[in-house]
Amino acid sequence: MPITRQFTGPVRRRTLLRAGTLAAGAGLLARPSIVRAAKRYSIAVIPKALDNPVFYYAHYGAQKRAAELGDVDAIWTASTTSDASEEAQVLSGLVSRHVDGMAVDANAPQPLIAPINQAIAAGIKVITWDSDVPESKRPIFYGVDSYKMGQALGEQTIKFMGESGTVILVSGGPGATNLNARLKGATDTLAKYPGVKTLGPFFHYDDLVKAQELTNNLLVSHPDAGALLIVAGVPFFGKMSALPQVIKNKGKVKIISTDVLAPELPFVADGYVQALVGQDYWGWGYQSVSILYNLLTDPHCNYPALVPQAMPVVTADNVKEWIAKWEQAKTPEGAAEAFKEPPIGCM
Amino acid sequence: MRRLLAELVLVPWAGVLVGLVVVAAVVSVMSPYFLTFGNILGNVALYFSWFAIAGFGEALVMIGGGLDLSVGSAMGFSGMIAALVLTAGLPLWLAILAGLAAGAFVGFVNGIAVTRLSLNPFIATLATLGIFRGISYGIVQGQAITPASNAAGTEFAALGTGALFHVPAPVIVMIVLAVLLYVALNHTPFGRHVYALGGNEGATRLLGLDVRRLKMTVYIISGLTAAIGGILLTARAGTALPDAAEGYELQVIAGVIIGGVSLAGGQGTIPGVLIGAALLGVISNGIVLAGLAGYWQQLITGLVIAAAAALDVLRQRLAYLRAA
Numbered sequence: 191m192p193i194t195r196q197f198t199g200p201v202r203r204r205t206l207l208r209a210g211t212l213a214a215g216a217g218l219l220a221r222p223s224i225v226r227a228a229k230r231y232s233i234a235v236i237p238k239a240l241d242n243p244v245f246y247y248a249h250y251g252a253q254k255r256a257a258e259l260g261d262v263d264a265i266w267t268a269s270t271t272s273d274a275s276e277e278a279q280v281l282s283g284l285v286s287r288h289v290d291g292m293a294v295d296a297n298a299p300q301p302l303i304a305p306i307n308q309a310i311a312a313g314i315k316v317i318t319w320d321s322d323v324p325e326s327k328r329p330i331f332y333g334v335d336s337y338k339m340g341q342a343l344g345e346q347t348i349k350f351m352g353e354s355g356t357v358i359l360v361s362g363g364p365g366a367t368n369l370n371a372r373l374k375g376a377t378d379t380l381a382k383y384p385g386v387k388t389l390g391p392f393f394h395y396d397d398l399v400k401a402q403e404l405t406n407n408l409l410v411s412h413p414d415a416g417a418l419l420i421v422a423g424v425p426f427f428g429k430m431s432a433l434p435q436v437i438k439n440k441g442k443v444k445i446i447s448t449d450v451l452a453p454e455l456p457f458v459a460d461g462y463v464q465a466l467v468g469q470d471y472w473g474w475g476y477q478s479v480s481i482l483y484n485l486l487t488d489p490h491c492n493y494p495a496l497v498p499q500a501m502p503v504v505t506a507d508n509v510k511e512w513i514a515k516w517e518q519a520k521t522p523e524g525a526a527e528a529f530k531e532p533p534i535g536c537m
Numbered sequence: 538m539r540r541l542l543a544e545l546v547l548v549p550w551a552g553v554l555v556g557l558v559v560v561a562a563v564v565s566v567m568s569p570y571f572l573t574f575g576n577i578l579g580n581v582a583l584y585f586s587w588f589a590i591a592g593f594g595e596a597l598v599m600i601g602g603g604l605d606l607s608v609g610s611a612m613g614f615s616g617m618i619a620a621l622v623l624t625a626g627l628p629l630w631l632a633i634l635a636g637l638a639a640g641a642f643v644g645f646v647n648g649i650a651v652t653r654l655s656l657n658p659f660i661a662t663l664a665t666l667g668i669f670r671g672i673s674y675g676i677v678q679g680q681a682i683t684p685a686s687n688a689a690g691t692e693f694a695a696l697g698t699g700a701l702f703h704v705p706a707p708v709i710v711m712i713v714l715a716v717l718l719y720v721a722l723n724h725t726p727f728g729r730h731v732y733a734l735g736g737n738e739g740a741t742r743l744l745g746l747d748v749r750r751l752k753m754t755v756y757i758i759s760g761l762t763a764a765i766g767g768i769l770l771t772a773r774a775g776t777a778l779p780d781a782a783e784g785y786e787l788q789v790i791a792g793v794i795i796g797g798v799s800l801a802g803g804q805g806t807i808p809g810v811l812i813g814a815a816l817l818g819v820i821s822n823g824i825v826l827a828g829l830a831g832y833w834q835q836l837i838t839g840l841v842i843a844a845a846a847a848l849d850v851l852r853q854r855l856a857y858l859r860a861a
Contacts, residue, residue, distance in 0.1 A: 239780065240679035364832055393831035398774050398781070403584045404825060410580060411570045411826040427681070429775020431698040434579070453683075453776075 233291040233482050234265040234284050235475055238321065238366075239272045242396070244449055244471050245295075247529065250522040252293075252475030255533065259483055264475075265289065272363065272396055274298035281305035285312050290486055293478035294328075295320040298365040302326065315485045319478050320469070321368035329485075332478055332497040332534075334469050336368040339501060340375020340421065343446055346465040346503065347380065347417045350444040354385025355416020358408055362396045362422035372421040372448070380419075389415070394424055401425040402432045409435035415443050423449040423466065426457050436462050450504045452516035458509045466504040472529035473499055480533035491536035546856045549797045550809030552849035556795075557816045560841060564823030571826050578704055583773075585818030586707040587612065587766035587782075591789045592796070592810045593718045594644075594762030597755045598658075599793060600722070602735035602802030603651065605756065606662040608763040608789050610669040611643040612782035615764035616771030617673045619693070623684040629692045633768060640764020641757050643669050648753035666786065673779040683776040697773025707769040711811075714762065719807040731755060735802025792817050795845045816845060 235252045237245040249266050256264035267284070269276030274297035282305050284292055292309055296302050296318060306326040309316050322331040347357055357380055361369045373391055380386045392408065394401035401424040408418060425433065426447060436445070441461050447454070450468030457463040470477075477497075484491045504512050519525035545551045565571045591608045598605045619636030623629070643665060650661035684690040699706045722728035733741045734751055742748050771777045796813025798805030820841050824834050 240674060246680060361831075389828055391831055392825060393834070397783075398776070398778055399584075399770055402774065403580065403821075407576075407580055407822055407825040410573075410576055411568055411828070427776070429683075429694060429698075431694055432773055432775050434698075 230261050230263055231259075231291065231483060231486055232263045232265060232287075232289040233293070233479050233486075234267060234289045235293045235478055236277065236280060236284075237266075237268045237295045237474075238277070238297045239396075240268045242272075244451060244469075245474075247471035247519070247525055248473075248475035248478075250475065250525045251472040251477075251529070252479050253522065254526050255476045255479040255483075258533075259479070262479060262483060264479055269297075272297050274301040274365070278302055278305045281309060285309045285314065288312065289314060291315040291482035292317075293332075293482055294318050294323065295474070296323045296367065297321070299323040299325060299367050315482055317478060317481055317485075319474050321366060324367075330481060330493045330495060330497055332481060332499065333368075333474070334499045334501045335496065336371035337375040339448070339467060339469075340372035340377075341379045342375075342467045342501060342503065343372065343419055343421065343448065344376040344379025346446045346467060346505075347376070347419050347444065348383060348386075350446065350464040351416040353383045356387045356389055356412065356414070357417045357419050358412055358415050359388055359390035359392070360404065360408070360418065360420040360422070360425075361391045361393055362424065364391075364393055366422075369421050376419055376421065386416070391421075394422070396422065396424055398424055398428050399432075402428060405433060406435040409439050409443060413439075413443070417444040417446060420445070420447040423447040423451075423454060426454040426463065427451065428453065430456060430460075430462075433462075450502050450512060452513075452519075455504065455509055455513050455516065458504055458506060459513065461506070464505065468502045468504065470499045470502075470529070470531075472525060473531060476529075476531070477534050484536050488536060493537050497534060497537070543859060546852050546859060549804070549806050550812050552852040553795055553797060553809060553812045553816060553845050556841070556845040556848055557812055557819065560816060560819050560823065564819060564827060567823070568826035568828075571823065574703065576822070576826075578708060579700075581815070581818045581822045582708045582711075583705045584821070585792075585814045586705070586711040587770045588785065588789050588792055588817065589711050589811050589814035590707075590714055590766040590769070591759075591763045591785070592793045592814050593714055593807060594755075594759030595789050596793050596796070596798045596805050596807065596810045597718070597722070597731060598759045599798045599800065600735045600802060600805045601731045601752060601755045602738060603658040603752065603755065604662060604790075604800075605644075605647060605759045605763075606659065606786050606790075607643055607647060607665040607669060608759065608766075609782045609785035609787075610666045610673070611640050611760050611763035612767030612770060612785060613777075613779065614643060614669040614673050615640040615767040616781055617677065617682060617777045617779065619768050620682040620684050620771055620777035621676070623689055623693055624682055627689075629689045632689070632693065636768045637761060637764045640760040640762075640767065642760065643763070644757035644760020645753070647760065648756035651756065652749040652752050670779075670783065673781075677777075677779055679779060681776045681778050693772050694775055695772075697769055697771070697775075707773065710765065710769060714765065715807055715811050722807060727754075732803055735799075735804070737803075788817060789814075791842055795842055795849075797849055813845075816841070 252264040256262040269280050277297050278301045302323045303326045306316050310327045316328050317330040318328050319332045394404045405425040445463045446465045450466045515528045519528040615636040618639040619632045622632040622635045650656045651658050792814035793810050796809035820838050
């Protein structure tokens with residue numbers, strides 16, 4: 191890529207100073223401009239954890255956008271567990287490395303306020319995605335409005351269950367801001383219907399086996415409930431055979447859940463789950479890198495505080511289309527084609 | 538009745554058994570679904586089976602005076618290796634063997650660290666907890682490994698989802714292992730040596746027993762039982778996640794201690810471990826069945842653990858008084 195980028199005065203002086211220091215260290219004092227010319231942007235994308243399948247496509251998306259831009263190194267890193275304190279350490283490490291940009295998905299907001307503000311004070315561009323840290327100084331949150339997602343889950347529940355019945359609420363962990371906002375959106379929507387009663391929430395702590403156990407247990411113990419409203423769709427990430435009670439239930443207690451991932455779709459196709467409300471997983475990585483790159487390279491670039499994402503809903507009506515989409519997305523190249531979207535420019 | 542009670546205080550796992558009966562009675566009053574055949578075997582027993590299985594090996598290590606913090610990582614690592622072998626198109630028996638070998642290897646590394654490097658068991662197994670969890674993440678780069686739905690994949694899934702006379706396969710494995718390890722611990726010289734090792738390591742050495750070999754054996758058994766639990770857990774879930782069984786070591790150890798195994802070594806029984814794991818399983822199931830919001834689950838679990846431990850201390854005092 192030709193070096194045509196214009197730097198503002200102070201940035202140029204800082205960059206030259208840094209470049210000069212580097213060059214001096216390498217014995218290349220006379221050629222600082224060459225070091226500047228080789229500038230590449232290191233953008234770290236930090237999911238809540240490394241193993242959750244919803245994040246694979248964010249990873250692919252980040253890599254794809256970095257490849258398209260050419261002068262970006264996308265760093266994919268996270269704490270090994272969904273733990274905000276560990277995540278705070280990861281962020282502090284990235285501040286020490288002085289990456290150029292960070293896109294953070296927060297396990298919990300409070301422990302991340304300090305490291306995010308510390309990064310911003312160090313001149314690093316920081317945005318949040320998926321789960322926000324609203325009290326930090328981050329300028330942008332890219333993701334669905336979790337409260338609205340909860341409302342959508344509540345509306346789907348009413349659509350399939352009707353306007354009366356007991357709705358059992360299931361979530362991941364009690365500390366995640368986005369899951370709590372989804373719960374609030376769902377319960378506020380359900381509260382509009384006097385015939386609807388809620389029970390819970392029950393937590394599966396994002397552990398697949400525990401989530402399957404909890405789902406089976408809830409269906410055994412509440413066979414007369416109207417619906418199971420799950421704001422973190424982990425129970426359906428494994429095999430159908432691990433959910434015998436869901437199979438036995440076969441749509442009697444309506445099941446409304448989140449995420450529109452490949453392992454979940456057979457549950458909808460076979461009538462075990464009535465609706466899934468998802469997010470743009472590809473965009474988490476692809477658009478986060480786009481937004482940060484624009485912020486890094488264009489000093490006049492602006493975005494609103496919430497850059498909204500699409501919120502797909504999968505039901506029996508469109509499940510085949512989504513199954514085909516995921517079939518295509520089995521490789522990173524296929525995913526790029528299946529979830530193709532234009533990069534978000536400055537607003 | 539007095540005579541029965543007097544006899545009962547001498548049984549090491551009597552305290553936790555009373556705790557289990559009390560909690561089960563409370564839950565069955567709160568929910569009519571608790572005491573149903575399907576719930577007890579298909580939910581409660583199934584979901585504590587891997588904790589109990591890993592707990593049997595952990596109990597051996599702890600009775601021998603050690604500690605194994607790596608059981609959760611060993612469970613996840615073994616399940617991951619088994620799933621990877623299956624995904625490579627190899628037969629089921631080889632996948633199981635590879636998973637067991639992975640668990641035994643974790644135990645072997647623990648044994649080497651404790652016996653040859655003379656590391657404190659807490660530090661040694663804390664290190665291997667991180668090492669083998671890290672390997673699980675690293676080899677698959679954080680991705681889930683889902684065995685294909687071919688013949689071997691279906692047979693593998695049956696290990697976790699199959700049943701014989703309505704008894705889930707993992708529960709059958711748990712019962713068989715409980716019997717085997719009970720016999721090994723109570724009716725063989727090996728078992729007596731393990732108790733002796735935990736009771737007084739110096740004296741055991743003076744008796745001419747190979748202490749290093751004995752320690753190595755209990756750690757390898759712990760790795761193997763964790764592997765069995767991990768393979769069953771993975772088969773049940775249908776997919777191997779690198780964070781599978783993360784943090785399970787605490788529940789395994791809690792079950793073992795509630796079951797009467799002493800942290801100081803030299804004391805504990807296999808039936809006690811089984812009942813300890815069952816108690817935790819009943820609490821987890823009971824909270825859902827009783828419709829209590831999940832926010833209180835950890836508090837209730839903590840209180841019941843404390844109550845069960847206090848009950849056991851009371852039993853030990855009564856037993857001491859009776860003996861005196």
